[in-house]
Amino acid sequence: MKILKIQALRGPNIWSVYRKKLIQMRLDLEETEQTPTNLIPGFRERIEALIPSLVTHRCSEGVRGGFFMRIERGTWMGHVIEHIALEIQTLAGMDTGFGRTRETKTPGIYNVVFSYLEENVGIYAAEASVRIAEALIAGTEYDIDADIQEMRKIRERDRLGPSTGSIVEEAVARDIPWIRLGSNSLVQLGYGINQMRFQATITNKTSHIAVDIACNKEATKRMLEAASIPVAGGGICTDEAELEDIIKKIGYPIVLKPLDGNHGKGASINVTNLEDAKAGLVFAQKYGRRVIVEKFITGFDFRVLVIDNKVVAAAQRVPAHVKGNGKNTIQELIDIENTDPRRGYGHENVLTEISVDRDTTDLLEKMGYTLETVPSKDEIVYLKSTANLSTGGTSVDVTDLMHPENIFLSERIARVIGLDVCGIDIMAENLTQPLKENGGVILEVNAAPGFRMHLAPSEGLPRNVASPVIDMLYPPGKPSRIPIFAVTGTNGKTTTTRLLAHIVKNNGFKVGFTTSDGIYVQNHMLEKGDTTGPFSAEYILKDPTVEFAVLETARGGILRSGLGYSRCDIGIITNIQEDHLGLNDIHTLDDLSRVKRVVVRSVKKDGWAILNGDDAECIKIGKDLDCNVAYFSMDEDSPFIKELAKEGRTTAVYENGFITIKKGEWKIRIEKASHVPLTLGGKAKFMIANVLAASLASYLWGFKTDDISLSLQTFIPGAAQTPGRMNIFNFRKFNVLIDFAHNPAGYRAVEDFLQNVEATHKIGIIAGVGDRRDEDIRECAEIAARMFDHIIIRQEKHLRGRTDENINGLIMEGIQRSGRNTTHEIIAKETDAIKHAIDNAKDGSYITALSDVVANAIEIVQGYLDRENEEILSE
Numbered sequence: 001m002k003i004l005k006i007q008a009l010r011g012p013n014i015w016s017v018y019r020k021k022l023i024q025m026r027l028d029l030e031e032t033e034q035t036p037t038n039l040i041p042g043f044r045e046r047i048e049a050l051i052p053s054l055v056t057h058r059c060s061e062g063v064r065g066g067f068f069m070r071i072e073r074g075t076w077m078g079h080v081i082e083h084i085a086l087e088i089q090t091l092a093g094m095d096t097g098f099g100r101t102r103e104t105k106t107p108g109i110y111n112v113v114f115s116y117l118e119e120n121v122g123i124y125a126a127e128a129s130v131r132i133a134e135a136l137i138a139g140t141e142y143d144i145d146a147d148i149q150e151m152r153k154i155r156e157r158d159r160l161g162p163s164t165g166s167i168v169e170e171a172v173a174r175d176i177p178w179i180r181l182g183s184n185s186l187v188q189l190g191y192g193i194n195q196m197r198f199q200a201t202i203t204n205k206t207s208h209i210a211v212d213i214a215c216n217k218e219a220t221k222r223m224l225e226a227a228s229i230p231v232a233g234g235g236i237c238t239d240e241a242e243l244e245d246i247i248k249k250i251g252y253p254i255v256l257k258p259l260d261g262n263h264g265k266g267a268s269i270n271v272t273n274l275e276d277a278k279a280g281l282v283f284a285q286k287y288g289r290r291v292i293v294e295k296f297i298t299g300f301d302f303r304v305l306v307i308d309n310k311v312v313a314a315a316q317r318v319p320a321h322v323k324g325n326g327k328n329t330i331q332e333l334i335d336i337e338n339t340d341p342r343r344g345y346g347h348e349n350v351l352t353e354i355s356v357d358r359d360t361t362d363l364l365e366k367m368g369y370t371l372e373t374v375p376s377k378d379e380i381v382y383l384k385s386t387a388n389l390s391t392g393g394t395s396v397d398v399t400d401l402m403h404p405e406n407i408f409l410s411e412r413i414a415r416v417i418g419l420d421v422c423g424i425d426i427m428a429e430n431l432t433q434p435l436k437e438n439g440g441v442i443l444e445v446n447a448a449p450g451f452r453m454h455l456a457p458s459e460g461l462p463r464n465v466a467s468p469v470i471d472m473l474y475p476p477g478k479p480s481r482i483p484i485f486a487v488t489g490t491n492g493k494t495t496t497t498r499l500l501a502h503i504v505k506n507n508g509f510k511v512g513f514t515t516s517d518g519i520y521v522q523n524h525m526l527e528k529g530d531t532t533g534p535f536s537a538e539y540i541l542k543d544p545t546v547e548f549a550v551l552e553t554a555r556g557g558i559l560r561s562g563l564g565y566s567r568c569d570i571g572i573i574t575n576i577q578e579d580h581l582g583l584n585d586i587h588t589l590d591d592l593s594r595v596k597r598v599v600v601r602s603v604k605k606d607g608w609a610i611l612n613g614d615d616a617e618c619i620k621i622g623k624d625l626d627c628n629v630a631y632f633s634m635d636e637d638s639p640f641i642k643e644l645a646k647e648g649r650t651t652a653v654y655e656n657g658f659i660t661i662k663k664g665e666w667k668i669r670i671e672k673a674s675h676v677p678l679t680l681g682g683k684a685k686f687m688i689a690n691v692l693a694a695s696l697a698s699y700l701w702g703f704k705t706d707d708i709s710l711s712l713q714t715f716i717p718g719a720a721q722t723p724g725r726m727n728i729f730n731f732r733k734f735n736v737l738i739d740f741a742h743n744p745a746g747y748r749a750v751e752d753f754l755q756n757v758e759a760t761h762k763i764g765i766i767a768g769v770g771d772r773r774d775e776d777i778r779e780c781a782e783i784a785a786r787m788f789d790h791i792i793i794r795q796e797k798h799l800r801g802r803t804d805e806n807i808n809g810l811i812m813e814g815i816q817r818s819g820r821n822t823t824h825e826i827i828a829k830e831t832d833a834i835k836h837a838i839d840n841a842k843d844g845s846y847i848t849a850l851s852d853v854v855a856n857a858i859e860i861v862q863g864y865l866d867r868e869n870e871e872i873l874s875e
Contacts, residue, residue, distance in 0.1 A: 003126070008022075120154050162452040214419060238291070255296045256281060270385075302428060305449060305465055313454040319382050395458055405435075482546060482548055484567075485549070487553065488553045500698065501523075512546035608697070633692070636655045647664075654673065659691055680717075737847070743772070766784050791822055834849055
C-alpha cells in the first residue's frame with residue numbers, strides 16, 4: 001500500500017459541516033485491492049489479538065463486534081485502516097469516532113477519512129494505521145504500544161494545557177469562536193474587532209504591571225506587608241553571607257526558592273541546618289541568581305483562585321506521596337500509585353504520574369530513606385517538596401469551607417496586586433478560621449495560576465473556574481463574532497465579493513475581504529496573490545480592526561483544508577459550471593456541486609443562502625438546506641421564479657432593465673442596470689447576475705435599498721477596482737479588453753458581451769489551460785473562433801504536465817470544429833502576443849486578451865495607453 005497524500009481538514013468540509021477536524025488520507029491499496037480481509041488467512045485472529053478493543057466498533061452491523069463481523073465476511077483494507085486509526089487514537093487517550101472510506105474514480109485508490117482531536121496525532125495515526133495493517137497482512141510482529149506512547153507525547157507537546165483548554169471549552173459551549181495563535185497557549189476568542197486574547201490564564205485585560213509585581217516575590221511581599229496582609233518573615237540573598245544574616249534574623253526552619261521561580265522549581269522546604277541551607281541556595285540559583293529565604297510555616301498548602309476580584313475556588317494541595325503498608329518498598333508503592341486510573345501521562349488525566357527526581361531523592365535522604373526502604377503501615381512518605389499537580393500532587397476542594405474574612409482578604413489581595421486572574425498561595429492550619437487567628441500567612445501571589453486543581457480535584461466538588469473568565473471577557477451583551485459573507489461559485493466570485501465589500505464599506509463598516517487577487521482591509525491590499533482559502537479567511541478574522549468580513553471561498557481551499565470559519569451569516573453561490581473537472585476527484589458537476597455547497601451548508605440557521613435561480617445545480621442545493629434560501633435570476637418569467645413569487649418568497653430579478661427585489665409579487669426597483677457601471681451600460685449580462693447576487697444579499701442583511709443603489713452606482717470597474725474582470729482600455733483608434741475568463745462558461749459570457757460591441761475586426765488572445773479536460777480546451781477554442789475574427793494563441797504559464805504541442809493541438813481542433821474561417825497565429829509569450837496585437841491593430845479593432853496573468857497584461861496595456869496619452873498632450 002502507498003500513502004499518496006495526507007490532509008488535515010480544520011473546518012466545515014465536503015465530508016461533514018459539523019465534524020470540522022478530519023484527516024483525509026488518499027491511499028493506493030496497490031495489490032491489496034485484490035485481497036479483501038476474508039482472503040487473507042488468519043487476518044481476523046491477528047487483528048483481534050493485536051487490538052482487542054476494536055470489538056467495541058459496531059460498524060454498519062450496529063452491534064458490538066460488528067467490525068470483526070465485517071472483517072470475517074470480507075472488507076477492503078482502506079476500511080480496516082480507518083478503524084485502526086480511530087482506535088489507536090482512543091487507546092492513546094483521544095476518544096474520537098467518525099470515519100468514512102470511499103473509493104475514488106480511480107480503482108484501488110481510496111479516500112480514508114477519520115476524525116482527530118490533535119492534528120499531528122491524527123497525521124501520525126494515519127501513517128501508523130497503514131504500518132499496522134501491513135504488519136497484520138504479513139503476519140509480522142508489531143509494537144503498537146510504541147505508537148500509542150508516541151501519540152501521547154505528540155499530544156502533550158501540541159495540545160492546549162488544562163487551564164487554556166478549559167477556557168476554550170467554555171467559550172465553545174457559549175458559541176464563541178476561537179483561533180489558536182501559533183503553537184503555544186496564545187488563543188484568540190471571537191473574530192475581528194470583537195476578539196479577546198489570552199495565554200494560559202493571562203488575559204488581554206491583565207495588567208502588565210500586576211504581572212511584574214507578582215513575578216517579583218520581594219515586591220509582592222513588600223506590597224502585602226504595607227497593606228497589613230500576613231506574610232512569612234524573610235529576605236533576599238545572593239551568597240552564603242547574606243543567607244546566614246537572614247537565618248540569624250528569622251531562625252530555622254526555613255524555605256529557599258528562586259526569586260523569579262514558578263511551579264516550585266528550585267525550592268527547598270523545611271531546611272533546619274546551615275549545611276542544607278547552603279545546598280538549597282546552590283539548587284535555587286540554578287533558576288535565578290537572587291534567592292528568597294523565608295521562615296518555614298507549618299500547616300497545609302492552600303491555593304485560592306480570584307477572578308475579576310471575586311473568589312471562585314479554593315483547594316488544599318498535597319505533595320505527591322505514598323502510604324506505607326509494611327510490605328512494599330517506596331519504589332513499589334510509587335509504581336502501585338501510578339496504576340491509579342486517575343493518573344496519566346502529562347495532563348491526560350485528573351492526576352499526573354509520580355516520577356522520581358532529585359527532589360524525591362533529597363527528601364528521602366533527609367529521612368534516612370531510599371527507594372528500597374519499606375515504610376511502616378499507614379506511614380505517609382512525601383516524595384516532593386511542593387504540592388504542584390504537575391509533579392504528582394493531589395488537591396482537595398475547600399471552596400465552601402472558606403471563612404468570610406479569608407474570602408475578603410483574598411479578594412483584597414487580588415486588588416492590591418492588580419491581577420484579574422489571581423492565584424494566592426496560603427500556608428495555614430485551615431481556611432475555616434481567619435488567618436490572623438490561626439497564624440496562617442500568604443506565601444505567594446501568582447499571575448497565570450493553573451486551573452487544573454479546581455477543575456478536577458482528587459477530592460471534593462469540581463469548579464468550573466473557566467466560566468467566570470468568559471464572564472469577564474464577554475459580559476452579557478458583548479458580541480464575539482462579526483458578520484461574515486462568504487462567496488463561492490465557478491465564475492463571478494471575485495467581482496461579487498468586491499461589490500459586496502464596497503456596499504458594506506459604504507454603510508459605515510470597516511470591511512476585510514479576500515479575493516483571488518489578494519487580502520484587503522478597507523481597500524488596502526495587505527497580501528497579494530490568490531487568497532481564497534481558509535488561511536486567508538482566518539487572516540481577516542484575526543484582524544482586530546475588521547468589523548465585517550466578505551470572503552471569496554474557492555474550491556481549492558475547501559478541498560485542501562475545509563472552510564476557515566465555523567459558520568457564516570450569508571453564503572452565496574454565483575453559479576456552478578464545468579471547470580477544473582478531472583482534478584482532486586471532482587469529475588462531474590455533481591462532484592463540483594458537493595464542494596460548493598459546503599459554503600451554504602455552513603450558513604447559520606437564521607442566515608441566508610443566496611443561490612442562482614437560473615442554475616440547475618444551485619436549485620438542487622437549495623432544496624437541501626437548513627437555513628433561509630433566496631434566489632436571483634436574469635429571468636423573472638422563468639417557471640421557477642414565478643413559483644417562488646406565488647409562495648411569497650424574496651428574490652432578486654432583472655426585469656425591464658432594472659435590478660429589482662421581489663417579495664412575492666411586490667417589486668422594489670433598486671437601480672436601472674445601465675446606470676450600474678459594473679454592467680458596462682447593461683451590456684455585460686453576467687455582470688448583471690453578479691449585481692443581483694450582491695444586491696439580494698445586501699437587502700436581506702438589512703441594508704437600505706437607497707444605500708445599495710448608491711453603492712452600485714459608485715462601484716467603478718477597472719484595473720484598480722476589479723483587475724481582470726472586463727477591464728476596458730479605450731485607445732484613439734481601437735479598444736482593448738482584459739478578462740480572466742478561463743473556462744467555457746467564462747468564454748460564453750465574454751461572447752455574449754462582444755455580440756453587443758461594434759468593431760471592424762475582433763482579435764482574441766487565448767491560451768489552453770493545462771489543468772482542464774481535453775473537451776474543455778476544445779470548447780473554449782470553439783467559442784473563441786465564434787467570437788473573434790483572428791486568434792493569437794499564446795502559451796499558458798502553468799502546463800500542469802501537458803506539452804505545448806498537446807494544448808495547441810486541442811485548440812486547433814476546437815477552432816476547426818467551429819466551422820468558421822477564423823484566422824490564427826501562435827505567439828508563445830503572452831507579453832509578446834499582447835504587444836503584437838496592439839502594434840498591428842487597425843482602426844476600429846477590438847482586442848480581447850483572456851489572460852491568466854492579469855497583472856502583467858494590465859501593466860503592458862496601461863503602458864501603451866499612457867504613452868498614447870502623453871503623445872496627445874504633446875500635440
